[in-house]
Amino acid sequence: MEQASELLQALIEELEGVEWRGSRSPLPAEDGPAVDLVVEVLVGRRVVTLEVGVRxxxxxxxxxxxxxxxxxxxxxxxxxxxxxxxxxSSRGRDLCKTLGLSFVDTAGNAYLNVPGLLVERSGRENPRRERRELRGLFSTKASWVARRLFAEPDREWTMTELSRESGVSLGHVKKVLDRLSGEDLVEKTWGAIRLTDPGGLLDMWREAYVPQEWTGYHSPVRQQEDLVGRMGGLEDDEWALTLGAGVSLMAPFVRSTDVHVYVIGTVDPIVDALDLTPVEFGGNVHLSTPADEGVMFGSRRVGGVTVVSDLQLYLDLYNWPARGREQAEHLRETVMGV
Known part of the structure; x- marks a missing residue:
């Protein structure tokens, strides 16, 4: 409790026209399950009492x-x-506003809304939450569950259905759902499970996503349209376009000349179809054989060729340096709607 008191005091003492009056343990009459600390501050001429829950x-x-x-x-x-x-988090801050709560965290974020006083500080990153912790939520099998939920956000699932359709064990599905529920992304009622915040899930996923590795090739076919056209006759369950070539078919925004293709199994059919030669640097065709075949989930035929799902396209674009984030947000706004 001492650390919580010091944290609040440091915040209050930075504010003009506000005076720290002190903190104490709650009295028996005040000692509800939520209250761990009682703080009094002077705002102008008014004493304001803060009943603090330390979590x-x-x-x-x-x-x-x-x-x-x-x-x-x-x-x-x-x-x-x-x-x-x-x-x-920012999602937690928005929830506090909805619920009528104030908060202060040790990272330096704060939202304090009491009579005569409004303080809002945001943008500080979680010092304890390493990137790999988020990645665990979107590791290979966990992401298969998340992909199913994202694909049908209005569907009410049972755990058995999610397990069967994602190919993940019931025990692992439960762990993933517990994590998503803890982030207030899914709702579980009477055995029914539903994704309640697709946008929030997408925001978390893009921060945790690890971009794929690509191998560059040179093709004498220079135009992206011609390269893509040559791929139309290939088996469509073994490859899918992403990044610039993919988004050009879904939500054209920035012209791209390169072609990026996920390939399951051997790359030989695409190498032959496009007359590819490996290059150490650069190239106009880039192939990836992902360890996680989940990147192919939801792929579909567009304009005679196969393109990854909107989710996968967004994740790839958002983490791509060449105006990728700009293209990702355009896709999200015009096609995905989340």
Whole structure:
């Protein structure tokens, strides 16, 4: 509790016209399940009481629970509810605003909305949450579950259906759903599971996504349209276009000359069809044989050729340096709608 008190005091003392009056443990009459610390601050001439819940995590699920505890306390909750946690994400901040909560985290983010005072600080990254932690949520088999959910966001699933259609064991499906539920991305009611925030899932996924490795080739066929046209006669379940060549067929935005293709199995048919020669640097055709065949999930025929799903196209573009992020957001706005 001492660290939470010091964190709040440091924030208050930075503010003009606001005075720190002190903190204490809650009295028995105030000691509801939500309150760990009572703080008083002077805002102008008015004393404002903050009833603070100190939590080990600031996930949306925990914020929802804290709000429920505050509501259950009713009249016993005399002050303004504030959560102190190691980190509250931007999604958590939006949820706090909806629930009428304030928060301060140890990363330096804050949202304090009490009579006469509004403080909002954002953009600080979670110092404890390493990138690999997010990657675990979107590791190979976990991502298969997420891909199924994202493909049909309005569908109500059972765990058995998700396990069968994703090819992932029931135990692993449950672990993935628990993580997604903790991030307030899925809703589980009476055995039914539904993705409630496709946009939030996409935002998390793009930050965790590890771009594929590509091998460059040179083709004497110079025009992208001609290269793509030559691929139309190949078996369509063994390859799919992505990046510039893929998005040019879905949501043209930036002209691209290169062709990027995911290939399952041998690359020989594409090498022969496009008369490819390996190059050490550059090239106008780039092939990838991904370790995770999940990148092919949801691929479809567009204009006579196979293109990866909108989800995969977005993830690849968002992490691509050559105006990729700009193209990704155009795809999201005009085609995906999430």
């Amino acid at each position: 080990q995590v600031g996930e949306p699920r925990m914020l929802q629970r804290f709000a429920g505890e505050v509501e259950a306390a009713g009249e016993e909750q005399r002050g303004h509810p504030v959560v102190v946690a190691p980190f509250v």
